[in-house]
Amino acid sequence: MLYDRAVINQISEAQFTEAGWRHAEPVSGALRSSGRGNTLFVGNVPRQFVLRHYCRGGMIGKLVRNLYVYAGEDRVRSFAEWRLLKKLADFGLPVPRPAAAYYRRRGLFYTADLITVRLPLVEPLSAAIRERRDADFWRAIGSGIQRFHDHGVYHADMNAYNLQIAEDQRLWMLDFDKGRLRPPGTWQQETLRRLHRSLRKIRSLDGSLHFAESDWQHLLEGYFDASKSAPRSA
Secondary structure (H helix, E strand, O other), rough: OOEOOOOOOOEEEEEEEEHOOEEEEEEOOOOOOOOOOEEEEEEEEEEEEEEEEEOOHHHHHHOOOOOOOOOOHHHHHHHHHHHOOOOOOOOOOOOOOEEEEEEEEEEEEEEEEEEEEEOOHHHEEEHHHOOOOOHHHHHHHHHHHHHHHHOOOOOOOOOOOOOOOOOOOOEEEEEOOOOEEEEOOOOOHHHHHHHHHHHHHHHOOOOOOOHHHHHHHHHHHHHHHHHHOOOHHH
């Protein structure tokens, strides 16, 4: 178990389950935005948390839902994501503050859970574009993504659900499972292409969403303009 006493002063194994909290509600979302795992909002206002149980996706997820091969504590997914989020939060990047991480060995396998601080008043990009957005909105998204890339942050699944928009239009990023810090490379363009595919896909699922290729060009303008002016990261 890992936890940050500055965020959550005590934690027990029970709190990595729904039964360990007085208040718990499932995270819901349209257009497949609620993800493949078991994710709950837990705790009470003013500070709530997000409890996520790691689950597999794809074909293998139909056979093995939530077990991962144990290859040492440093390779445990919840611990790796907790440590990465801690670094990103310390960089001042807009990510959820990690509270606690946990895993349980089951022979050669393990299950894993992560608790983060719930972000207030945000909505996924997939929902934000139910309203028509102007060029400045899309440029700000591109600039926000570039800020992460300037710090070498690789997001393994950057899509329209993991990008969250605050009331002040600030971009936040969620779900850093399998993420890591990397030197500059082709991965930066690949994560942009992944986001582009995601936006096209959700538009095909709901024709009332406002996303056009001109919006994508504005996003790229914001990204590359920010790249030109960004200081070199240490």
